[in-house]
Amino acid sequence: MFELVSVEKMKQMIGQDNGTSDWVLIDQERINRFADATDDHQWIHVDVEQAKNGPFGSTIAHGFLTLSLIPLFSSSGKYLPEGMKMAVNYGLNKVRFIDPVLVGSRVRSRMVISAVEEKEPGRLLITTTHTIEIEGQDKPACVAESLAMFII
Numbered sequence: 001m002f003e004l005v006s007v008e009k010m011k012q013m014i015g016q017d018n019g020t021s022d023w024v025l026i027d028q029e030r031i032n033r034f035a036d037a038t039d040d041h042q043w044i045h046v047d048v049e050q051a052k053n054g055p056f057g058s059t060i061a062h063g064f065l066t067l068s069l070i071p072l073f074s075s076s077g078k079y080l081p082e083g084m085k086m087a088v089n090y091g092l093n094k095v096r097f098i099d100p101v102l103v104g105s106r107v108r109s110r111m112v113i114s115a116v117e118e119k120e121p122g123r124l125l126i127t128t129t130h131t132i133e134i135e136g137q138d139k140p141a142c143v144a145e146s147l148a149m150f151i152i
Helices: 007-012 028-038 048-052 063-068 070-074
Strands: 003-005 017-020 024-026 079-081 086-097 105-118 123-134 142-151
Touching: 007 079, 007 105, 007 123, 024 028, 028 063, 063 070, 063 086, 063 142, 070 105, 070 123, 070 142
Parallel strands: 003 079
Antiparallel strands: 017 105, 024 105, 086 142, 105 123, 123 142
């Protein structure tokens, strides 16, 4: 459940934790569905037999599959601006794919509020840094700055 906070308090929370999502399983079915949706059927993602002899020993998730989970992860955030009517995806800043996500892995996001900007009246742009972790791994799968425009 989100805690609703004032715009001023949101500004004071820059650099603070905004929650950690639940773990999400990256199984072959999810990878295959993403490949079908994006028409990216590179063997490293979808050919289980060939991938066994590849550089990772198994198939891996598409980097953009990992990135596409940000809306799901964001639903686990702790804070939202009070008076919010809706939020829309405003884009991404820096995105880096650090470590591959092997099939059968679980990932989650640690979220930090990175910036809060008041735009035109009734609009608040919030940047959240997502560090997408792979269970049992030291390096994250991805680090990305996600921007959301809140209509208040």
